[in-house]
Every structure is written in C-alpha cells, then in structure tokens.
Amino acid sequence: xxxxxxxxxxxxxxxxxxxxxxxxxxxxxxxxxxxxxxxxxxxxxxxxxxxxxxxxxxxxxxxxxxxxxxxxxxxxxxxxxxxxxxxxxxxxxxxxxxxxxxxxxxxxxxxxxxxxxxxxxxxxxxxxxxxxxxxxxxxxxxxxxxxxxxxxxxxxxxxxxxxxxxxxxxxxxxxxxxxxxxxxxxxxxxxxxxxxxxxxxxxxxxxxxxxxxxxxxxxxxxxxxxxxxxxxxxxxxxxxxxxxxxxxxxxxxxxxxxxxxxxxxxxxxxxxxxxxxxxxxxxxxxxxxxxxxxxxxxxxxxxxxxxxxxxxxxxxxxxxxxxxxxxxxxxxxxxxxxxxxxxxxxxxxxxxxxxxxxxxxxxxxxxxxxxxxxxxxxxxx
Amino acid sequence: xxxxxxxxxxxxxxxxxxxxxxxxxxxxxxxxxxxxxxxxxxxxxxxxxxxxxxxxxxxxxxxxxxxxxxxxxxxxxxxxxxxxxxxxxxxxxxxxxxxxxxxxxxxxxxxxxxxxxxxxxxxxxxxxxxxxxxxxxxxxxxxxxxxxxxxxxxxxxxxxxxxxxxxxxxxxxxxxxxxxxxxxxxxxxxxxxxxxxxxxxxxxxxxxxxxxxxxxxxxxxxxxx
Numbered sequence: 001x002x003x004x005x006x007x008x009x010x011x012x013x014x015x016x017x018x019x020x021x022x023x024x025x026x027x028x029x030x031x032x033x034x035x036x037x038x039x040x041x042x043x044x045x046x047x048x049x050x051x052x053x054x055x056x057x058x059x060x061x062x063x064x065x066x067x068x069x070x071x072x073x074x075x076x077x078x079x080x081x082x083x084x085x086x087x088x089x090x091x092x093x094x095x096x097x098x099x100x101x102x103x104x105x106x107x108x109x110x111x112x113x114x115x116x117x118x119x120x121x122x123x124x125x126x127x128x129x130x131x132x133x134x135x136x137x138x139x140x141x142x143x144x145x146x147x148x149x150x151x152x153x154x155x156x157x158x159x160x161x162x163x164x165x166x167x168x169x170x171x172x173x174x175x176x177x178x179x180x181x182x183x184x185x186x187x188x189x190x191x192x193x194x195x196x197x198x199x200x201x202x203x204x205x206x207x208x209x210x211x212x213x214x215x216x217x218x219x220x221x222x223x224x225x226x227x228x229x230x231x232x233x234x235x236x237x238x239x240x241x242x243x244x245x246x247x248x249x250x251x252x253x254x255x256x257x258x259x260x261x262x263x264x265x266x267x268x269x270x271x272x273x274x275x276x277x278x279x280x281x282x283x284x285x286x287x288x289x290x291x292x293x294x295x296x297x298x299x300x301x302x303x304x305x306x307x308x309x310x311x312x313x314x315x316x317x318x319x320x321x322x323x324x325x326x327x328x329x330x331x332x333x334x335x336x337x338x339x340x341x342x343x344x345x346x347x348x349x350x351x352x353x354x355x356x357x358x359x360x361x362x363x364x365x366x367x368x369x370x371x372x373x374x375x376x377x378x379x380x381x
Numbered sequence: 382x383x384x385x386x387x388x389x390x391x392x393x394x395x396x397x398x399x400x401x402x403x404x405x406x407x408x409x410x411x412x413x414x415x416x417x418x419x420x421x422x423x424x425x426x427x428x429x430x431x432x433x434x435x436x437x438x439x440x441x442x443x444x445x446x447x448x449x450x451x452x453x454x455x456x457x458x459x460x461x462x463x464x465x466x467x468x469x470x471x472x473x474x475x476x477x478x479x480x481x482x483x484x485x486x487x488x489x490x491x492x493x494x495x496x497x498x499x500x501x502x503x504x505x506x507x508x509x510x511x512x513x514x515x516x517x518x519x520x521x522x523x524x525x526x527x528x529x530x531x532x533x534x535x536x537x538x539x540x541x542x543x544x545x546x547x548x549x550x551x552x553x554x555x556x557x558x559x560x561x562x563x564x565x566x567x568x569x570x571x572x573x574x575x576x577x578x579x580x581x582x583x584x585x586x587x588x589x590x591x592x593x594x595x596x597x598x599x600x601x602x603x604x605x606x
Contacts, residue, residue, distance in 0.1 A: 102508055149507065
C-alpha cells in the first residue's frame with residue numbers, strides 16, 4: 001500500500017501529487033516531458049525532498065512534513081531503475097549487481113548475486129565492465145542490481161527510452177516477466193502511453209505538476225476525464241456539443257462544428273458536453289456499400305487525405321454538410337484550422353478479396369456505435 | 382658536477398612534494414565541496430582560489446610577505462612560537478603551496494563534477510551513505526583527474542621562482558631552489574652550471590610526467606580485460 005500526498009514548488013509550476021495504490025499493483029505515470037513525473041518518482045525514492053505532505057509505503061512513513069520525518073534515500077530500501085542505467089563504470093557486472101547487498105553473510109550474498117545473474121541471462125559477463133557490453137545487457141544488469149536487493153517498491157524512470165525499438169520490446173518482456181514473478185508494487189514513469197499500457201494496469205496522466213486522471217487502462221482510454229487526457233491518449237476526434245433531447249438510455253446531441261445530430265449515451269446530466277471518438281472506433285466504408293440501418297450514428301463524407309501505416313491506413317474525412325457547399329466553403333472553412341472533420345484508422349482486411357485502399361476524393365460512409373463515444377463535461381472557458 | 386648543485390634539486394623536490402601533500406589535504410575537501418554544493422557563493426570561492434593563477438608571482442609573493450611577515454599578526458604569532466615564516470623553508474613551502482594549489486583544486490573539481498549525478502543517486506538508493514559514496518563511487522571514478530591535478534600542482538610548485546624568491550629569498554640549503562639557483566648561476570656568468578641545472582630540471586619534469594602517464598595507461602588497460 002502506497003499513500004502519498006506531496007507538493008513541491010518547481011521553477012515553472014508547483015507539483016501537487018496525490019496517489020493511493022494498493023500493494024502489488026502497478027502504476028504508470030505518463031505525461032509530456034517536464035510535467036513533474038520524474039520529480040515525483042525521485043521524491044518517493046528520497047532523492048528529492050518535497051516541501052509539504054507525506055509519503056507512506058506499507059507501514060513505513062518515508063516522509064511527513066507535519067512530524068518532520070524525512071527518511072534519507074539510503075534507508076528507504078526502494079528499487080530504482082534509472083533512464084541511463086547508472087551502472088558504476090569502475091566495477092564489473094558482478095560487482096555492480098552486488099553493490100546494494102551490504103548486509104548478511106558473504107556466502108548468502110554471493111548466492112543471491114549468482115541466482116539473479118542466471119535469471120537475467122548475464123552468465124559469462126560477470127567479469128566484464130559495463131561500458132563493454134550492449135545496451136540491452138546494461139539494462140539487464142541495472143535490473144539485476146535493483147532486484148537483488150528485494151525491494152518492496154520498484155520505481156522505473158523511463159527505463160527503455162535509450163534502447164532501440166527491438167531491444168526495447170525484448171526488455172519490456174523481461175520486465176513483464178520480472179513483474180509477474182515479483183510481488184512488490186511498481187511505479188513506472190514514461191512519456192509513452194504504449195509503454196505504460198504494456199507494463200502497468202493503472203495509469204495516471206500528469207500535466208503541469210498535477211495528476212489529471214488516475215484510473216485503469218480502460219478508464220483512461222475510454223472514459224477520459226477531460227480534453228487533455230483525451231488528447232494525450234490518442235482520442236483524435238473531439239467536439240463540443242449541446243444536448244437537445246434525452247430519451248432514457250440515449251440522448252441527442254447537436255454538434256455545431258459538424259452540423260450534425262449524434263446519438264450519445266445519456267450518462268451525464270450536463271447539457272454542454274464534449275465528446276471524443278478514437279480513430280480506430282470509426283467504421284469507414286466505401287459509399288457504394290449499403291448503409292447500416294441499425295447504427296445510430298451514420299455520417300456521409302469525403303476522404304481528403306490518407307496516410308499509410310504498416311497494418312492499415314489513417315484517413316481524414318470531411319463530412320457532407322446538410323447546408324449548401326458554398327456556405328461551407330465561405331464560412332466554416334475560413335475559421336477552421338484544419339480541412340477535415342474526422343480522423344479514422346482503417347485496418348487492412350487481410351484475406352478479404354474485395355479489399356481496396358481509400359484514395360483522396362473517395363466518398364465514404366462513417367458509422368460508429370454509441371458505446372464508442374467518450375463523454376465529459378465541457379471545459380469552462 | 383658539484384655536490385652543491387644537487388642541494389637545490391633536493392630542496393626543490395622536497396618543497397614541491399611537501400606542498401603537493403599539503404595541497405591534497407586542503408584542496409581535496411575544497412574541490413569536493415565546490416563540486417557538490419548548490420551554495421550560491423561557490424563561484425566566488427572558486428574565483429578567490431584562482432587568484433594565485435592570475436596574479437604575477439612577484440605580486441603574490443609580495444602580498445604573502447606582507448601577510449606572513451613580522452608586521453602582521455600571523456607572522457608575529459609564528460615568531461613568538463619560535464617558527465618564523467619568512468626567509469625559511471617553511472615560508473618557501475607556503476609560497477609553493479599557495480602558488481600551485483589552484484591547479485589541483487580546479488582539476489579535481491572538474492573530475493568530481495564529471496561523475497554523473499545518477500551514479501551518486503544509484504548508490505544512494507542502493508543503501509550507501511554519503512560518506513561511503515565518497516570512497517566507493519567518487520574516488521574510484523575521479524582519481525585519475527585528482528592524480529592529474531596533483532601532477533600539475535607538483536610541476537607548478539617545482540618550477541616556482543618569483544613567489545618563493547619574494548617570500549623566502551635564496552638562502553643556500555634552506556630556500557635556494559632550482560629555479561633560483563639557475564638564475565643565480567646565470568647572473569654570475571656561469572652558463573655551464575646554469576645549463577646543467579636547467580637540464581636536470583627539464584629531465585625531472587619529463588620523468589614525472591612519464592611516470593604518471595604510464596601509471597594511468599596501465600590501469601586503463603587492466604580495466605578493458
């Protein structure tokens with residue numbers, strides 16, 4: 001169990017973080033660089049001192065400004081994996097791994113070091129110096145050095161950002177394996193949502209020193225709390241709208257920007273709402289396909305641009321307005337900064353014979369389920 | 382070669398070695414402090430320490446003479462303890478130390494600052510105290526820079542002329558160091574002696590450099606294996 005509420009004045013903003021995490025769970029702190037996520041991790045480890053608040057891990061109080069408690073880093077027994085590994089260049093791989101084992105009988109310590117060397121496939125490298133082994137091996141040594149001390153809490157500060165793509169995937173698997181075997185709590189700091197997703201079940205999105213949403217993977221992706229979280233998590237289609245009618249389960253929303261009525265879940269009592277739809281949740285079909293009658297939300301449009309990806313394509317769609325085209329050209333486009341309304345991800349239909357790529361100017365039909373819509377109250381302007 | 386010509390060499394080496402040793406004792410803590418503190422006045426302190434590098438040696442010697450001489454309270458105190466400073470070997474050692482210590486502090490500070498801060502952080506989270514970290518991380522990683530600083534300081538102390546002359550004169554067997562002996566030989570028109578002394582100095586300096594070079598290279602090779 002981790003319970004912390006800390007604040008610290010930084011150069012450009014003040015950091016205010018409040019986290020409660022049950023034992024054995026994993027949390028990713030994600031956010032743009034400079035949002036205070038690494039600082040938060042460093043304060044948990046005792047490498048930085050907060051201005052105010054408390055940090056409790058299990059039954060131990062690491063920090064409490066009211067009781068003037070500050071346990072220094074060397075007494076916290078927390079595992080920390082650094083971005084650039086921070087291996088000691090003057091020590092061999094084996095000596096690096098043994099660095100954190102200062103107590104207990106010598107034979108015991110040797111046994112621990114050897115078993116972790118086996119487990120992380122570092123055999124044969126014991127006498128090498130860190131600067132002469134590969135990046136992936138260095139990261140495994142750093143992981144071994146941390147895990148050999150058996151920490152209750154494992155903190156990872158962007159541990160994979162220095163690795164190339166293939167090694168990164170391997171290392172992530174390594175960490176997942178370690179995680180499954182390891183019973184302690186883990187906090188990961190990363191700027192990559194994908195990485196957070198692969199490694200942690202809980203995600204906290206940070207911005208300007210605050211956690212703007214903390215939730216499960218599903219909550220963060222499908223129920224963003226506000227526009228910032230939605231944008232950060234890849235919800236590319238975000239619009240403001242007004243509820244004009246409510247019927248039990250669903251409601252009707254007027255979206256001025258698109259000139260359309262959309263059917264949305266009737267879950268929020270506010271009338272001014274923002275809605276978000278992820279590109280992969282839009283179903284885009286060629287115009288000649290029969291219109292799906294059972295879909296509540298179906299819009300006609302024209303492709304304006306396509307971007308190929310390895311397993312599909314990203315298409316940008318301009319919707320057909322009910323009003324005349326001249327009106328659209330003169331007013332709507334002039335004050336809008338982009339020339340498309342929707343961004344959709346269309347995966348390849350591997351194995352299907354009628355498969356065809358979208359081209360610019362194609363007419364299309366866009367459908368999406370009510371359940372695909374994320375809603376949150378409009379930001380106050 | 383006369384025995385009397387070896388005396389200045391012995392004296393010079395003794396002075397320079399003593400000065401370097403004192404420099405290590407005083408300079409390393411200062412370099413450590415400058416390299417680690419976030420104190421705002423650290424650059425001011427650094428500048429103060431660097432003054433001997435920019436002052437003309439004679440000017441430095443003059444000020445040292447004023448500070449250590451009979452008319453100052455330091456000089457007075459030393460005198461009353463029976464250990465006068467000016468025009469003694471002690472004075473020469475002080476002069477050589479003051480002249481050369483900035484070279485050591487600057488180099489050692491750079492070496493200590495060159496240690497990535499995350500190495501220190503890693504040692505902290507792995508349970509090492511600050512004092513332990515100095516011996517287990519800082520010195521093993523910075524010792525080459527520290528050693529290089531000591532060599533520089535030794536070379537500078539060995540070659541000092543102006544400051545030593547001002548503070549302690551050139552008393553044979555006490556403060557007559559090699560550079561002063563060379564100057565005296567030239568002044569007396571004894572170019573042969575000056576030549577010999579200069580050669581000895583140059584040879585000694587090169588020998589010291591070669592020794593340190595060889596030492597660091599050997600360590601470097603050992604590590605690669």
